[in-house]
Amino acid sequence: MTELLSIVIAKLNYWACIALMMIGLYAMIAKKNLVKKIIGMNILQTAVILFFISIGAKKDATLPIIVHGHAAESHAARAAEYINPLPHVLMLTAIVVAVATLGVALALVIKIYQQYQTLEEDEILTRLQNE
Amino acid sequence: MKTLAIFIVLLFGGLLIYCTLDFPPWGDPLAPASMHVSPRYIEQTMEETSVPNIVTAVLADYRGYDTMFEAVVIFTAAVACFFLLRVFGRIESESRMYRHIPSGITLRISKDAEPLRESREFERIDLTWVPYGVVVKTSCRIIVPFCQLFALYVIAHGHHSPGGGFQGGVILGASVILFAISNNMRLSFTRISEKLAVLLCGLGVLIYAGTGALSIFLGSNYLDYGALSRLFGVDPVTARSLGILMVEIGVGITVMAVIITLYYNLASAGRHDEGL
Numbered sequence: 001m002t003e004l005l006s007i008v009i010a011k012l013n014y015w016a017c018i019a020l021m022m023i024g025l026y027a028m029i030a031k032k033n034l035v036k037k038i039i040g041m042n043i044l045q046t047a048v049i050l051f052f053i054s055i056g057a058k059k060d061a062t063l064p065i066i067v068h069g070h071a072a073e074s075h076a077a078r079a080a081e082y083i084n085p086l087p088h089v090l091m092l093t094a095i096v097v098a099v100a101t102l103g104v105a106l107a108l109v110i111k112i113y114q115q116y117q118t119l120e121e122d123e124i125l126t127r128l129q130n131e
Numbered sequence: 132m133k134t135l136a137i138f139i140v141l142l143f144g145g146l147l148i149y150c151t152l153d154f155p156p157w158g159d160p161l162a163p164a165s166m167h168v169s170p171r172y173i174e175q176t177m178e179e180t181s182v183p184n185i186v187t188a189v190l191a192d193y194r195g196y197d198t199m200f201e202a203v204v205i206f207t208a209a210v211a212c213f214f215l216l217r218v219f220g221r222i223e224s225e226s227r228m229y230r231h232i233p234s235g236i237t238l239r240i241s242k243d244a245e246p247l248r249e250s251r252e253f254e255r256i257d258l259t260w261v262p263y264g265v266v267v268k269t270s271c272r273i274i275v276p277f278c279q280l281f282a283l284y285v286i287a288h289g290h291h292s293p294g295g296g297f298q299g300g301v302i303l304g305a306s307v308i309l310f311a312i313s314n315n316m317r318l319s320f321t322r323i324s325e326k327l328a329v330l331l332c333g334l335g336v337l338i339y340a341g342t343g344a345l346s347i348f349l350g351s352n353y354l355d356y357g358a359l360s361r362l363f364g365v366d367p368v369t370a371r372s373l374g375i376l377m378v379e380i381g382v383g384i385t386v387m388a389v390i391i392t393l394y395y396n397l398a399s400a401g402r403h404d405e406g407l
Contacts, residue, residue, distance in 0.1 A: 010156030030136035059158040064185040079170035100208035103393035
């Protein structure tokens with residue numbers, strides 16, 4: 001029992017991210033409304049971002065900002081004291097790119113709405129066939 | 132369709148959960164992700180760039196190419212949004228409507244007549260009845276400058292505390308969006324016009340790429356800021372720190388302008404009228 005519990009505690013973060021990713025993927029596949037699909041895509045992106053941040057965590061370590069970096073006595077930073085900065089860098093840019101791609105996606109949705117007066121996928125398909 | 136989707140999602144999620152059983156436990160200092168390149172960043176950043184915030188140093192110096200093309204990506208997104216949505220030469224409606232702010236009376240002026248100058252007393256509106264929110268306008272007028280001041284602090288202090296070009300740029304863009312929401316978008320065009328926003332998108336990328344090119348002219352590799360030491364008259368390590376600052380300013384300008392351009396185009400579906 002305690003063995004199982006220790007496995008759950010060690011992996012809980014990853015599983016939460018996977019659950020979020022499943023929600024997003026389900027919305028992208030099953031929902032008919034395009035805006036809901038975009039929301040699903042954003043949930044999926046958030047899941048990936050949280051997953052990367054989880055990977056960067058380290059026990060007994062602090063933020064990747066060196067304390068008293070410019071102090072007179074130079075003390076070298078030890079890698080065990082600071083969490084992994086690399087996932088943070090990657091996700092920092094990924095967040096901004098997610099916002100920009102969200103903007104493009106919404107622009108496409110506005111265009112589709114202007115053309116077909118609906119955002120439901122099946123209605124758009126019937127209107128395409130009727131033309 | 133729904134059962135198929137649930138089946139696919141559960142299959143995919145189950146496979147991923149099965150994979151996580153081989154993962155190192157959360158927070159393990161000996162995880163493979165923390166063992167290879169990141170210790171070098173943590174131990175050498177201070178000596179090589181004199182930037183205490185390792186994230187900023189990695190973002191703008193060690194992974195400078197990545198960030199530069201990231202800026203190009205968001206620039207492309209703004210341009211794509213512009214080309215998708217922007218409509219020019221829209222049909223003017225028969226009459227324009229103005230609100231006399233002190234009395235709240237709406238004036239209707241036909242389109243052949245001379246247009247009214249917007250001032251503290253008259254405000255152009257698109258619908259017959261748009262509520263005039265005194266509380267919202269006044270409180271946002273107080274909030275916006277502090278927002279922008281904080282954004283500049285986040286950009287400039289990104290070397291020593293959490294922050295940098297991306298975060299500060301987003302806050303700057305958000306402050307302009309707040310201004311555009313609380314007043315109307317025509318007023319925010321008088322502050323930051325569409326042309327200026329698009330030009331700033333390009334200017335930020337140009338500052339970034341120009342900093343890289345500058346280090347070529349000073350006899351080093353592209354984006355190798357150590358070469359800027361001769362320009363600034365400091366030692367190469369401090370020059371790296373200053374180069375990172377220049378690059379972060381470029382990123383901040385691009386992010387701000389991209390967010391503003393996206394908002395301008397999305398909020399009015401490219402017509403650039405009153406907006407939300």
